Amino acid sequence: MAFNYHRELQAWVVPLLLVGFFAYVMSHSFLSVFEVTADAMLLCFAVDMETNDGTAEKPYFVDQELLTFVSQNNKLTEGRKHRNTRPFQDNEDGTELQPMV
Numbered sequence: 812m813a814f815n816y817h818r819e820l821q822a823w824v825v826p827l828l829l830v831g832f833f834a835y836v837m838s839h840s841f842l843s844v845f846e847v848t849a850d851a852m853l854l855c856f857a858v859d860m861e862t863n864d865g866t867a868e869k870p871y872f873v874d875q876e877l878l879t880f881v882s883q884n885n886k887l888t889e890g891r892k893h894r895n896t897r898p899f900q901d902n903e904d905g906t907e908l909q910p911m912v
Contacts, residue, residue, distance in 0.1 A: 856881070 856873050863869040871878060 856877060859871055859873045863871050865871050
């Protein structure tokens with residue numbers, strides 16, 4: 812609007828910086844709200860898992876899709892742990908290199 816009323820203004824840097832600043836403030840505000848919402852959902856999930864056991868007297872209140880996602884992720888993580896830890900052979904403590912034969 813300033814350029815329409817005042818044709819002699821040629822400074823394009825100031826409006827560009829103002830638009831960039833306001834775009835940063837808006838995006839930062841949106842992502843902050845999104846972050847707080849995600850944290851609150853995960854905290855509610857943790858409290859639900861701690862207080863309820865899934866029986867008829869104390870059912871889980873968490874969404875079933877989130878529950879299956881977390882349980883599948885836990886199974887994958889446990890499988891990786893078991894694959895990576897092999898039992899030591901011949902009293903190896905794993906701290907020194909053994910010669911190749």
